[in-house]
Amino acid sequence: MDEFGVFGVFGVSGPPQKLLSADGACRASVAIPASVHQVVLFSSGRWGDRICVNAELNDADRFPITIGKLTPYNNITLTISIEGGDPSKAEPELILAVKEYTPKDVAAPLAPRELNKRKRERSSEDGDDDDKVAKTGEEENMCPNGARVKTTPVGKVKGQAKSSKRLFSSRAGASNLKGADNGADEAGGAVGRTPPQGTAKTKSRQAKTPTQTAPPISPSARWGQTLCPINSQTAILIGGQGARMQFCKDPMWKLCTEDMSWMAAETLAEGPTPETRIGHTAVFDPDSKRIFVFGGSKNKKWFNDVHILDTQTWRWSMVEAQGKVPPLAYHSCSMFRGELFVLGGVFPRPNPEPDGCSDSLYIFDPQLSIWYQPIVTGDKPSPRSGHSACVIQQRYIYVFGGWDTPVCYNDMYMLDLGLMEFSAVKTTGKAPSPRSWHGSAVLSDAKFLIHGGYNGNNALSDAFIFDIETNSWTEVALPQLSVPRAGHSIITMETGSHHGFREEGESGRKTLLVFGGGDNEGNFYSDLTTVAVEELLDAL
Incomplete structure (x- = not known):
């Protein structure tokens, strides 16, 4: 023919x-x-x-x-x-003829096509991340340092010995937190160091064997990433760092909550893709349907750039903003009435002065592309990084925890967005212990969750719910949240029942999703854990 x-x-x-x-x-x-x-x-x-x-x-x-x-x-x-x-x-x-179809079984997702060559132009500093050593004062708050990857929180990679390296540790030269093991830090490498170069190079060569040609079907293990929901069926994963201080080669993924499957998404979007980083923030504006990525760090680089992903056109753009905002990492970023509220974070200082933490509030106005500092009154939080911030009732931002070496916090502050006034919150009940790099998520109009984190020595696995109506803490124990982890992502999304599939006439339910993080023992996670918010609230 x-x-x-x-x-x-x-x-x-x-x-x-x-x-x-x-x-x-x-x-x-x-x-x-x-x-x-x-x-x-x-x-x-x-x-x-x-x-x-x-x-x-x-x-x-x-x-x-x-x-x-x-x-x-x-x-x-x-x-x-x-x-x-x-x-x-x-x-x-x-x-073609379309017949009614009600899924009964979840079919295994097909493997995505092999990723195309990255559109992002790598800078000369990118090179081989395996052998890089971050020697700047960024060590204060940039802390992955493991040699082993775990794809689930219970099993270990077969054939690899347990590593003594610590995921998080206090800054070299600064006073350690009470109970910190200086010897372990020296043996495993202080924050920001890579494993011995011979080991790193050997493992790097092993990882690059030409037989590994199959494209990944899920994100690699990592910490310091962001997971940002854009609608009831989709969340976008951006950035992160994994074993051997290596920044992820697969920095962007799309999560479909209908069947909890992942799709490599870096090649889907056009425009200048943000350079891979950790300690950044990504928030979604439901009105403009755009994701705003701000700040973060990568080795000796610190960022104060703003990248925007338009989820309707799937195109990246970089903002040339007016006003001044310092390079920040491990800050918090909240969306309120179309503006970004950036609080705290760690920023670089010239050597030999150590890096410092911020107590400032910066606001970015996307319509004018300008940064400004508002006039804020009241009792504001002390300088800190690695804290959490939850927007409640579109009126308040609750700030919890964080640290400014060598002090770790478990205090609570509230910013009234109507009055632009900070106040310290006096709480009752068993409060979470001091921690940073924990996960947080809003559960309802009056409650939010704090889970895991790092206390200066260990990764944590406990979970607490705070009620703003009674200003009380309640500890909750669920097996799904029992794995110690820090630097992980927690979000809530509206999903259907029965593994995410919604029957006709069935209203969605709110689900908590937990992804990634590390345990300070050299393990990094790539597992996705789901918990029904209803189950969490019933545990109170």
Whole structure:
């Protein structure tokens, strides 16, 4: 058969269907039936010199879908076109028969296609992160230092001996927290150091064996990343650092909560991608449908840039902002009425003066692209980093914990966003012990969660719920939250029941999602844990 045509097979048992021909329609759109898990496109006939076939897969909101991953839980359209055909013979949209489909079993997600070459231009400092040594005062608050990766919190990587390296430790030259083991810090390397170079290089060569060609189907283990929900079905993972002080080579992922599957997302978005970092913040503005990424650090680099990801066009842009804001990492960033409220964080100082923590509040106005410092009254928190900040009732920001070496905090402050007034919160009940790099999430209009963190010596696994109506703490114990971790991500999202699938007429439920972090024993996590918020509140 010499006539060129494009055919599609929808489902493993579906017959081939002719979609386009060189002398016929030059464009066709096909609605993929919900029961179809696999789509195969192929051509038949002789290719002409001018013929080029383009294929595009989009969901119901016209967001592109990486070919290689299809799920039966979205309305998906396949659009293909021929360049070099006859445009006068274009046919109307082709719709395949769609049958009602209620998923009963979760099909294993297809592996994503191999990642394309990164669009981001690497700076000369990027090089091989395995062998880098961060010797700046950033050691105060930048602390992963392990040689082992754990993909789940219970098992160890087979064949690797236990590492003595510490994920978090006090700053070299500063007074250690009470109970800190100086000897362990020296043996395992103080914060910001890599393992001995010979070991690091050997492991690096082993990790780069040419047999490892399969693309990843989930994020690598990491800490210091952000996980940012953009709607009830999707969250975006950005940045992070894993074993051997290595910044993640897979810095951006898309989480689909309908089947709890991951999709490598760095190549999906156009524009200047932010350089991989840790200690940054990422917040989503539901009105403009944009993610704002601010600050963070990478080895000797510190950032005060603002990157914006438009989730409707999937395009990155970098803001040329007016006003002054220092480079910050491990700060908090809250969205209120379309503006970013950045509080605290650690910032670099010229050597030999050690890096310091901030007690300042900076606000970024995206409409004017300007930073400014508001007039704030009351009793504001002392300088700190690694703290948490929760926006409650769109009126208050509750700030908890953090540290400024060698002091670790467990105090609570509240910023009244109407009065722009800080006040110390006097609490009752068993409060969390002093900690930083913990996870926090709003559970309801009056309650938020604090989980895990680092107390200056160990990673923690306890969880507490704070009630702003009674100013009381309550400790909760759930097996899903029993793994010690710090530098992890915690978010809440509206999801359906039955593993994320929502039946017709069923309202969504709120779910807590916990990802990543480390345990200060050289272990980094890539597991995703889910807990129903209802279950958390019932534990009170």
